[in-house]
Amino acid sequence: METRHLHRLLQGAAECDSAVESLILILEAAVELVSIPGNDFCWSYWADEFEAKAELQALIHSLKAGTLPERLNVAVLFAPTGPLQELGMSSGWAETYLKVAGKFDEVETLLW
Template identity: 45%
Template sequence: MNAALLAVLADVRVLLARPGNDFAWSSFLDRDAALTELDALTERVRTSGEVPSALRILFAPTGPIQEVAISSGWGDAFLTLADRFDEVCP
């Protein structure tokens, strides 16, 4: 599970790091805040092997990542990532 989850997190990080993303509707202050939060959660997965509950919130429908995705034009890509997340973190 960890390798698959880490792959999902790496893929979503690439999308969140895109220039021009719109963070206005998300709980993230900006790109740097989103990446900092995701990186910290990724490190927790890497070191503990556990899935922090905060990740489930980030990937939830209308959660912060989806809000960025929709307002930034990669909503379909997010849905694919969310499905992958749900597969590895049932």
């Protein structure tokens, strides 16, 4: 499985021209995380990888089309006990989730 967006984000090589581009990178990293084989979706509100990816990719598509989604629609994904944290905790990548969520927190204040 390829995690180039995640590595780029976490290694600080994510020099983006705008906060929107940074958010796209964060969401692309989240897509990579939800795509990890063997993820346990039992505590997440997503039924499976495909449902999670569909929601994240719809947000990415919206951003690339020039439309900023409602803050709550994105923030809920990274919130404590939100679907990404629950998935990360039950799947063994909770620390990685916290790093990605921290990046989201930084971008969130710039966008909304």
